[in-house]
Amino acid sequence: MKRTQALILVLALLSSVFLASLTVCSAAEERVIITLPESVNVQGSELLLGTIAEISGPEDMVSKVAAINAGAAPISGSSRRLTKGQIEVRLRQGGLDLKKIEFQGSTTVQVYGVDFAAVGSAAVEQSEAGFPIYEVVVAAADLPRGHVLTREDLSVESQEFRSGQPDPRTVEQFLGLRTKRHVLSGSPLTTLNVETVPVIERGAAVTIIVQTSSLVVSAPGIARGTGGVGEVIPVENTLSRQVVSGEIIDGQTVRVNLRGPGTP
16 A cells, blocks of 8 residues: 555656646747847838847747837938847737747847848848848858958858848958857858957956047056947056946057046
């Protein structure tokens, strides 16, 4: 009798574990992953999530998420900043359960309005399923993270886009950029996987300068961010330990605006 009761107990425990695993698997299968880029080019008057993010998961849920309107799109030549929080509000308004949605990538997206027809990214044809096919720049081979792109690394392929828009840049415009992550052969190159090679890396020693019409003050600093010429990054004044924001002037110099928040 005791052996029978123990066997029943073991079977009950195994059943509960099995059901729990099925629930977890089911939840994982239903989850939609939204990968946000740091910046994206769009056209049109509305910002549909499918045009600004990479979305993966069950096809029916992906379609619903991709169709969510995140607001007005910037006109060609201008831009707007879109945050993860703003997107979450739109998803709730669209009746979607945020527990079934996972965000990856950047927490903010700088959205640039672009006339794709003017830069040669118009769809060349449509697939049998009715989705546009674009000619896009792809990796000609598997590329490691941190690799600086050469012409041999790139090729052009026609690919179907079920959501979003292709990156409108040409092969020449990708030359000299570097990969942000491992890129598989045949993968389209976008702001999600390539970036401008920074002139200042995080942790580099820099000179912080504050300049007026009659005076230039400088102090030693440490870069607390990574960026290229013209970008604004945080830097730490090594004398005062104060962290300020400054514009990258060259590979060794960051300029702080006197009228901005925080100066060395």
